[in-house]
Amino acid sequence: MSYPSPWQPGQGWNQPRPWPDQAGQSGQSGQSMLASTADRERAVDVLRAGFAEGRMQQSEFEKRVARAYAARTVGELTLLVSDLPQGPMALPAVTGPVPGPVPRAFLPAPAPPKTNDKAVGAAICGGLCLVTGGFTGVPAVILGHTARSEMRRTGESGEGLAMTGLVLGWLSIAGWALMLTLLFVAALVG
Incomplete structure (x- = not known):
């Protein structure tokens, strides 16, 4: 031809x-x-x-x-x-979405979602509770709850970090509450 x-x-x-x-x-x-x-x-x-x-x-x-x-x-x-x-x-x-059905094996891997910064902060504050004697427990709890709320809205990742901050923060707050209660009872008895 x-x-x-x-x-x-x-x-x-x-x-x-x-x-x-x-x-x-x-x-x-x-x-x-x-x-x-x-x-x-x-x-x-x-x-x-x-x-x-x-x-x-x-x-x-x-x-x-x-x-x-x-x-x-x-x-x-x-x-x-x-x-x-x-x-x-x-x-x-092709500069935009790929036209037509393309098998998943040939599509680029989706980018992992961004980690929420407040979740990272909650985990850091929760970890510092052990070093600071629990003084960073309240910021850890506040940051943890705020991060979880933001992550539900935006789809960011970091749920484990936020939960770590919350657990360690609440444990330090409970420890401080228990210690203040014992001191108060000791002051009343003594």
Whole structure:
């Protein structure tokens, strides 16, 4: 199968002739859009797959690959792969969501959710309760409850950190309450 040259003889590489679209007329749609390097590589990948499946001879494959690398527009690439199963359209680079169903194995892994800063603060204050004799228990409890509320609203992570701060904070508050109660009872008895 022979493909028409996009360049008229004697005019060199600077004077491309427009390729006809499906209706046989020059297209002003995406077919006339300048091809990117990624578009050319996708077309060559389709050609390689067609050659590997035995759909064309090596000489035809080599000619088409050469034309793909020399192509200026997406329309030229479309013509090169239109008779192959993966054709006829060389897809433009996808910048947004991937069109159509894509198996999960081929999708990028989702980014882990951000850890809530107040949950980290609650865990730190809860851990410092042991060192400070329980003086950071109240901030640990306040930060822990605030963090859990924010995490439910925003979807951030850090539930374990917030719970650690809450447990250690409440234990230090309970320890202080028990010690003050014992001191008060000792003052009344003594």
